[in-house]
Amino acid sequence: MLIEIRNKAFNAWTEVQIYQDSQSFRGQYGAIATFVGSMRDFNEDKKVTGMTLEHYPGMTEKHLEAIAKDAIGKWKLLDVLILHRIGKVKIGEDIVLVVTWSAHRKEAFESCRAIMEQLKSSAPFWKREDIKAGSKWVEKNTPGY
Amino acid sequence: MQITVKYFASLRELVGEAVASLDIDDSVTVNDLWQKILSDHQLEFEQVMMTVNHEYVKPEHELKSGDEVAFFPPVTGG
Numbered sequence: 001m002l003i004e005i006r007n008k009a010f011n012a013w014t015e016v017q018i019y020q021d022s023q024s025f026r027g028q029y030g031a032i033a034t035f036v037g038s039m040r041d042f043n044e045d046k047k048v049t050g051m052t053l054e055h056y057p058g059m060t061e062k063h064l065e066a067i068a069k070d071a072i073g074k075w076k077l078l079d080v081l082i083l084h085r086i087g088k089v090k091i092g093e094d095i096v097l098v099v100t101w102s103a104h105r106k107e108a109f110e111s112c113r114a115i116m117e118q119l120k121s122s123a124p125f126w127k128r129e130d131i132k133a134g135s136k137w138v139e140k141n142t143p144g145y
Numbered sequence: 146m147q148i149t150v151k152y153f154a155s156l157r158e159l160v161g162e163a164v165a166s167l168d169i170d171d172s173v174t175v176n177d178l179w180q181k182i183l184s185d186h187q188l189e190f191e192q193v194m195m196t197v198n199h200e201y202v203k204p205e206h207e208l209k210s211g212d213e214v215a216f217f218p219p220v221t222g223g
Binding site: 062123137 | 154
């Protein structure tokens, strides 16, 4: 399991490959589910030019680890990888990566979705968007279901 | 007793500080503290999330000496 907060841009697909190659579970998994959240250039019909992401050092990492451990137990996952950006994020950059490895697709799909929804609703991160008129805090996330 | 209070995002900007060390009475709940902060800073803030020592707590959670309390708006990560 790897949970990391990154303050520099990352390529989600490269990160999946690097992490998977560093593990010794090849042959045990039959399914990998991946979610990548990226930076849009619009929100609620407004043009967005950039974003700054803040977190709660110490709590955010612990909270993500607890979410991942719960998912590993509930769906009997082989492994979980979660990366999340903080700091200044440019349009098109990856913000979040969630990957789950399991023997079969049901567990991989369901756990990846559940981890992402829990992250969205409870992991302490806050977005401040750069817009034409300056910048403003994002007040809430859009529902995932 | 001494506790530490942290504020994040829009709430930090409204309060005007990121962290404060406060001396509070015994048997104070996290909601008692929140109401005092609202009153002291003359703030109105409807949707607040509360944690103690990095765990979400209910408003009636009673504080202990040395606790790290945090108040923040709804989270918007991902």
